[in-house]
Amino acid sequence: MAGSTKITASGVLGTADKPLKVYSVVIASTSLGASSAQLRNGSAATDSLVDVIGAEADGVATKSYGNHGKYFPAGLYVNLGLNVLHVDIDWEQITIS
Numbered sequence: 001m002a003g004s005t006k007i008t009a010s011g012v013l014g015t016a017d018k019p020l021k022v023y024s025v026v027i028a029s030t031s032l033g034a035s036s037a038q039l040r041n042g043s044a045a046t047d048s049l050v051d052v053i054g055a056e057a058d059g060v061a062t063k064s065y066g067n068h069g070k071y072f073p074a075g076l077y078v079n080l081g082l083n084v085l086h087v088d089i090d091w092e093q094i095t096i097s
Contacts, residue, residue: 002092007037008084013076016043019094020076021069024062028085031058037087038079041072045079057083 005013014020022039029035036054040047050072055061069092078087 004088004090007078007080007087007089010045010078010080012043013078013089013091014093015075017075019071019073019096021071021092021094022065022076023067023069023090023092024064025053025090026060026062026088027053027055028060028087029055029057030083030085033057033083034059035083035085036081037084038081039070039072040077040079042074043077045077047074047077053087 027035027037034054034056036052038049039051041050042048053061053063
């Protein structure tokens with residue numbers, strides 16, 4: 001699996017507990033205040049924090065991980081904070097043979 005996914009609620013992206021790569025993240029905030037999205041290595045909100053992307057109120061922020069992407073060996077859980085309108089993630093599920 002791969003592609004671009006729009007997220008409006010916290011949860012697992014792709015197949016739980018399976019590795020994937022993230023190439024870019026775009027976060028959009030509501031006009032009510034600043035927002036953030038936590039990227040966690042695993043399948044739960046308590047798993048290891050890898051990165052936090054934030055945007056100011058009524059704004060948009062982009063984080064790019066380049067052509068090689070950011071590797072999440074245990075899968076990806078996206079934890080959305082307050083005031084998140086949506087998060088768009090470009091990603092690819094990794095198959096290990």
